[in-house]
Amino acid sequence: MKSQNIFDLPLFALGFRTFFALAGLSALILIVLWNAIFQGSLTTENYFSNSFWHAHEMLLGYSAAVIAGFLLTAVKNWTGRPTVSGGQLAGLGLLWIYGRVVPFYEGLLPDALIALLDFSFLPLLAYQISKPILQSGHFKSLVFIGIILLLTLGNALVHLEILGLTENTAWLGIQLAVATIIVLILIIAGRVFPFFTERGLMGTIVIRNPVLDNLAIATAILVFGLQFFAISGTILAIAAVMAALANIIRASGWYVRKIWYVPLLWILYTGYGWIIFGFILTALSAYSVIIPSVALHAFTIGGIGVLTLGMMARVSLGHTGRALRASNTIAIAFVLINLAAFFRVFLPITFPGWYSVFIYISTLFWLLAFSLFTFVYAPILTNPRIDGQPG
Numbered sequence: 001m002k003s004q005n006i007f008d009l010p011l012f013a014l015g016f017r018t019f020f021a022l023a024g025l026s027a028l029i030l031i032v033l034w035n036a037i038f039q040g041s042l043t044t045e046n047y048f049s050n051s052f053w054h055a056h057e058m059l060l061g062y063s064a065a066v067i068a069g070f071l072l073t074a075v076k077n078w079t080g081r082p083t084v085s086g087g088q089l090a091g092l093g094l095l096w097i098y099g100r101v102v103p104f105y106e107g108l109l110p111d112a113l114i115a116l117l118d119f120s121f122l123p124l125l126a127y128q129i130s131k132p133i134l135q136s137g138h139f140k141s142l143v144f145i146g147i148i149l150l151l152t153l154g155n156a157l158v159h160l161e162i163l164g165l166t167e168n169t170a171w172l173g174i175q176l177a178v179a180t181i182i183v184l185i186l187i188i189a190g191r192v193f194p195f196f197t198e199r200g201l202m203g204t205i206v207i208r209n210p211v212l213d214n215l216a217i218a219t220a221i222l223v224f225g226l227q228f229f230a231i232s233g234t235i236l237a238i239a240a241v242m243a244a245l246a247n248i249i250r251a252s253g254w255y256v257r258k259i260w261y262v263p264l265l266w267i268l269y270t271g272y273g274w275i276i277f278g279f280i281l282t283a284l285s286a287y288s289v290i291i292p293s294v295a296l297h298a299f300t301i302g303g304i305g306v307l308t309l310g311m312m313a314r315v316s317l318g319h320t321g322r323a324l325r326a327s328n329t330i331a332i333a334f335v336l337i338n339l340a341a342f343f344r345v346f347l348p349i350t351f352p353g354w355y356s357v358f359i360y361i362s363t364l365f366w367l368l369a370f371s372l373f374t375f376v377y378a379p380i381l382t383n384p385r386i387d388g389q390p391g
Contacts, residue, residue: 006119007086007087007089008086009382010381010382010383010385011381011382012086012087012089012090012093013065013085013086013087013384013390013391014072014073014076014083014089014279014319015068015069015070015071015072015073015076015083015084015085015089016069016070016072016073016315016316016381017069017088017093017316017381017382018069019064019065019066019068019069019072019088019093019096019196020066020069020312020315020316020377020381021377021378021381021382022065022096022097023065023066023069023308024312024370024373024374024377024378025063025284025374026057026060026061026062026065026100027366027370027373028367028371029373030057030058030062030100030148031363031366031367031370032367033361034053034057035055035360036225037050037054038050038359044104045104045106045107046103046104046106047102047103047104047105047111047114047115048103048158048162048164049290050157051345052162052170052174053103054352055174056155056158056174057100058300059108059154059174059177059178059300059316060118060122060151060154060155060177060194061096061099061100061157062308063177063181063304063308064096064121064125064151065096065268066124066308066311066312067148067151067181067184068096068100068125069093069152069312070188070311070315070317071125071129071144071148072084072089072125072128072129073315073319075129075132075133075141075144076389078138078141079132079133079135079136079138079141080126080133080136081132081135081136083128083129083132083218084128087314088128092121092124092125092128094174095117095121095124096121097118097193098117098118098313099117099118099121102114102117103118104177111162111163112163115159115162115186118155118159119155119159122148122149122151122152122155123149123152125148126145126148126149126152127149129145129148130142130145133145142220144184144243147180147183147184147187150176150180151176151177151180151181153173154172154173154174154175154177155173155177156173157169157170157172157173157176158170158173159173161173165276166205169261171353172228174226174227175227176228177298177304178224178238178300178383179221179224179225179227179228181218181304182220182224182275182278182299182303182304183217183220183221183224183306185271185275185303185307185386186216186217186220186247186275187217189268189272190208190216190217190250191211191270192209192287193206193251193254194206194207194254195267196255196264196265196268196314197254197259197265200259200262200264200322200324201256201258201259201265204256204258206253206254206256207253209250210248210252212246212250212253215250216243216247216249217248218252219242219243219246219247220243220247220279221240222239222242222243223236223240223243223279223282226239227279227282230284231285232285232288233286233287233308236282236286237282237283237284237286237287238283238322240279240280240282240283240286241279241283243248243279244276244279244280244283244380245249247272247275247276247279248276251269251272251273251276255269263330263331264310264313264314264317264324264325264326265325267306267307267309267310267313267334267336267337268307268310268311268314270306270334271302271303271304271305271306271307271310272307274298274299274302274303274306274341274345275298275299275302275303275307277298277302278295278296278298278299278303279302279344281294281295281298281345282295283286290349294345294348294349297341297344297345298341298345301340301341301344301345301362302341302344302364303344305337305340305341305366306334306337306338306341309334309337309370309373310334311332311368312377313326313330313333313334313377316377316380316381317380319385319391320366320380320383320385320386320391321385321386321387321388321389322380322386327376329372329375329376330372330376332372332375333368333369333370333372333373333376336365336366336368336372337365337366337370338363338365340362340365340366341362342362342370343358343359343361343362343365344358344359344362359363367368
């Protein structure tokens, strides 16, 4: 009997399988490690400083994996051309894993090699995605290559400071990564929210408004651009309010009250709500009413965390031939991830004296949410499509 090649396993059939599995596991491992470091129970040598390691890994580790899985799958649909699979996909996933592991080899490996292994993932991802786009002439999707290259630049700014080649660029790199991911979410939202809403609520027609789409994205870019150049005060506050209003109006055009009966929809809209809340908090931080890190975590654990969990859940069902219906377990995970954001963002503003307690509770909710996701979706991501189709 002929043995099966490991690269022929369903896990390596399409990008979402490999990278959503890696994202789910990393969401658990990275936060367990960070909590141990934050609590002082774990001390380890690391190429990054503790705070930069946490930010880098959640943005350019976890989030990059979700982006890779989504784009490698979506570009195949948009262009009708195959994206990387099999051994090449496994190799790309292995490179991503190396990027997570080698920072802990500080002192054993040259810093330049550690930087190179982590840095090389995003340019290689951009190359793999650009091939089907250019072959098919689907040039409007080149915007996503630009997004990946901006993330690459953000990663470079972090590594350049750590390698001693620049000064005070690491935080700029983190800011650029956050901004790029949020703008990417806003771009993708315009493509998929109306479609998902119509598919999830039969008989519903959502009107697209390109002007509002462009305004919502442009005002967001303005806010992040002002922050990147350290411009605060009234100018930043006005820009943030404009971004919040533009995105409220945009999302309200897609909104249908019945979404609250469909977990795969309301998780996306609540994630979008956290981004809007992030702009509101940014306006308050511009006048030092709250500290900027509160707004930052509204964007990250709220916007990025909630939306990526929802997108992985929805995409994985659709591309494995399953009904687009979240199980009760996953619906609970959706509630838990929002509670994680609530305890990390909102409650520390209201009760600052309980900050450490709220951080710990938020961590537990995050871990519970992704534990449920991993438990439910591991079989989905590692088994063939139930309809017998390839992918």
